[in-house]
Amino acid sequence: MSAGGGVACQRAVAMSSDAVAARKGRLKQRYHNEFRLVAGCVPYRVNKKDDEVGNPCSSLGVGDDTAEVEVLMISTPNRTDMVFPKGGWEDDEDVYQAASREAMEEAGVKGIINFTDHYSHLHAVPCCSCTDQRAALGHWVFKSKSSQNSTSPRGACKGYIFSMEVTEELETWPEQDTHNRRWVSPAEAYQLCRYDWMREALTALLERLSVLEPVAAAAATPELTDQAGMYMMLQTSSDGAVALC
Numbered sequence: 001m002s003a004g005g006g007v008a009c010q011r012a013v014a015m016s017s018d019a020v021a022a023r024k025g026r027l028k029q030r031y032h033n034e035f036r037l038v039a040g041c042v043p044y045r046v047n048k049k050d051d052e053v054g055n056p057c058s059s060l061g062v063g064d065d066t067a068e069v070e071v072l073m074i075s076t077p078n079r080t081d082m083v084f085p086k087g088g089w090e091d092d093e094d095v096y097q098a099a100s101r102e103a104m105e106e107a108g109v110k111g112i113i114n115f116t117d118h119y120s121h122l123h124a125v126p127c128c129s130c131t132d133q134r135a136a137l138g139h140w141v142f143k144s145k146s147s148q149n150s151t152s153p154r155g156a157c158k159g160y161i162f163s164m165e166v167t168e169e170l171e172t173w174p175e176q177d178t179h180n181r182r183w184v185s186p187a188e189a190y191q192l193c194r195y196d197w198m199r200e201a202l203t204a205l206l207e208r209l210s211v212l213e214p215v216a217a218a219a220a221t222p223e224l225t226d227q228a229g230m231y232m233m234l235q236t237s238s239d240g241a242v243a244l245c
Contacts, residue, residue: 028090035141038159039098040086042137042205043072043109043166045183069211071189071202072166074107074179081194082182084201086159099162107181108173111166114208136160137204140197161201163208186211 030037047068073082085106089098096113103109142157184192186206193199 028092030089030091032158035156035158037089037095038086038142038157039089039095039102039162040084040159041099041103041113041162041164042084042201043103043107043111043164044205044209045070045072045166046209068185069206069209070183070185071205072107072109072181072183073189073192074181077178079194082184082189082192083194084161084198085179086161089160095160096162099160100164103164104170105174106179108170108176109164109166109181110168110170111164114163114165136162137201137208138197140200142197159197161197163205 047070071084074085075082085103087098087102087106089095093101099113100110103111139158139160142159186202189202190199193202
């Protein structure tokens with residue numbers, strides 16, 4: 001967010017205090033035009049100096065030495081790279097609740113899904129009846145491993161990724177046996193991201209926070225992950241990159 005425009009207001013996504021088990025199965029899964037709908041987020045925190053603490057509407061400028069941004073990533077079994085939490089968007093929740101639930105289940109964090117009037121017209125979310133228009137960092141089409149050799153939308157996922165300012169870290173969480181969590185700098189996150197769409201989502205977050213310039217070089221660093229054969233482009237659309245879901 002630019003210093004001139006200020007930081008947008010924020011709205012908390014309510015999470016049930018008794019949400020202690022991860023949802024399983026796809027009985028309630030949402031679909032749209034044959035795409036399985038997915039929601040996720042890039043969890044972040046801003047470490048501010050004492051004079052900035054308690055002022056949630058203080059702005060972050062490029063090169064501002066009063067604050068430091070970190071993002072939260074999670075590991076998966078038998079991999080050295082990392083991902084951001086995401087998963088299926090179900091029919092008894094809106095997309096913001098789905099993204100928040102996945103962050104709690106996979107990363108053990110709760111927080112605030114950020115929104116801004118400036119970005120509210122971007123990345124419209126289908127099948128969402130609520131009038132709350134918090135803007136996604138972007139949306140991408142993900143191909144499942146079983147359907148990556150197909151050019152049909154069937155078997156693909158359309159994912160909506162948001163930014164989440166973390167307000168609470170749980171000591172235990174539903175999927176901690178398979179997902180460890182780790183706070184990293186944006187530069188390190190670029191190195192750890194498994195897929196290109198994750199780097200794009202991270203870049204979108206840093207642009208909003210106006211802290212992109214100090215880590216811009218890291219985005220161009222050759223990726224360290226083995227992604228050969230893992231991408232299957234669909235017909236040209238505005239949905240962004242295609243990766244595995």
